[in-house]
Amino acid sequence: MTIKKALTIAGSDSGGGAGIQADIKTFQELGVYGMSALTAVTAQNTLGVQGVYPLEAEAVARQLDSVGEDLGPDAVKTGMLFSPEIVRIVADKAQQYQWRNLVVDPVMIAKGGAPLLQQEAVRTVVHYLLPLAMVVTPNIPEAELLTDMKITTLQQREEAARRLVQTGARYVVIKGGHAAETEPAVDVLFDGHEFMYLESPRIPTRHTHGTGCTFSAAVAAGLAQGHSAYDAIRTAKLFIQAAIEDGLHIGGGHGPTNHFAYQQRKRGAGDVRP
Numbered sequence: 001m002t003i004k005k006a007l008t009i010a011g012s013d014s015g016g017g018a019g020i021q022a023d024i025k026t027f028q029e030l031g032v033y034g035m036s037a038l039t040a041v042t043a044q045n046t047l048g049v050q051g052v053y054p055l056e057a058e059a060v061a062r063q064l065d066s067v068g069e070d071l072g073p074d075a076v077k078t079g080m081l082f083s084p085e086i087v088r089i090v091a092d093k094a095q096q097y098q099w100r101n102l103v104v105d106p107v108m109i110a111k112g113g114a115p116l117l118q119q120e121a122v123r124t125v126v127h128y129l130l131p132l133a134m135v136v137t138p139n140i141p142e143a144e145l146l147t148d149m150k151i152t153t154l155q156q157r158e159e160a161a162r163r164l165v166q167t168g169a170r171y172v173v174i175k176g177g178h179a180a181e182t183e184p185a186v187d188v189l190f191d192g193h194e195f196m197y198l199e200s201p202r203i204p205t206r207h208t209h210g211t212g213c214t215f216s217a218a219v220a221a222g223l224a225q226g227h228s229a230y231d232a233i234r235t236a237k238l239f240i241q242a243a244i245e246d247g248l249h250i251g252g253g254h255g256p257t258n259h260f261a262y263q264q265r266k267r268g269a270g271d272v273r274p
């Protein structure tokens, strides 16, 4: 069996819970060989973001060429892209190398409020990157900015999903992590024809740092393995649910999720924490 390979194009989170680190851990847990192209270095921990140091677009382009010319990823995901220049480079290279299994997680703002995408890059994402996406996975505030509409109700989430499919993205998942705390965690999936609702109980915890990165990395891992988008998204939901439920409780603030949990449960380990 030849190993399947996935590439993440994202920022580094020194705290290890989000960004490149979350993506690589998720790829590894789901049996996929992980590769990375860094867009920025963040000084970050469970308390917040202490610094953001973007790379030059040229450095991102070179990394994408290195991976594209030799290793040939079976799926690619994007996370923090920071600037319009980096967004354009990623879109150009995705076309050049014909990366069709492209998962776009339109990361914009860290949970503590630090901007991870410049405001002027939002339109660049809509015009250049979303048309290339197999799956796009915004949370509710990101979906609002991408569609220029306010989202409070489920109907509005569905309307935003319709608008996002019109950009050319094949599947849209509007994640429910940011919905009201009294509601279950429902992710709305739209394929241009039908809506599906992936629902799980909302876990009462503050340890949700990197949930979106982990979820979209799991989707990319599924696509890399040749699964359908539906199956990849369903497995991603189970992966993140286990990772949140069996939280590691490390750091003084919003801690990371437990990337070991999904596989440990499958192996039937008694205590799911390592």
Ligand SMILES: Nc1ncnc2c1ncn2[C@@H]1O[C@H](COP(=O)(O)OP(=O)(O)OP(=O)(O)O)[C@@H](O)[C@H]1O
Residues within 6 Å of the ligand: 018, 109, 110, 111, 138, 139, 140, 175, 176, 177, 178, 185, 186, 187, 200, 201, 202, 203, 204, 205, 208, 209, 210, 211, 212, 213, 214, 215, 237, 240, 241, 244
């Ligand atoms: N408290 C929770 N309980 C259960 N599931 C959750 C909870 N919070 C988030 N999720 C799930 O985690 C996934 C990521 O959703 P979320 O909306 O938190 O993404 P995000 O805001 O992009 O995350 P981040 O920016 O921290 O990486 C979704 O599948 C969502 O349903």
Ligand SMILES: Cc1ncc(CO)c(N)n1
Residues within 6 Å of the ligand: 010, 011, 012, 013, 018, 019, 020, 042, 044, 079, 080, 107, 109, 110, 111, 116, 209, 210, 211, 212, 213
């Ligand atoms: C590097 C990075 N990417 C994405 C997020 C969003 O969770 C984060 N906090 N940091």
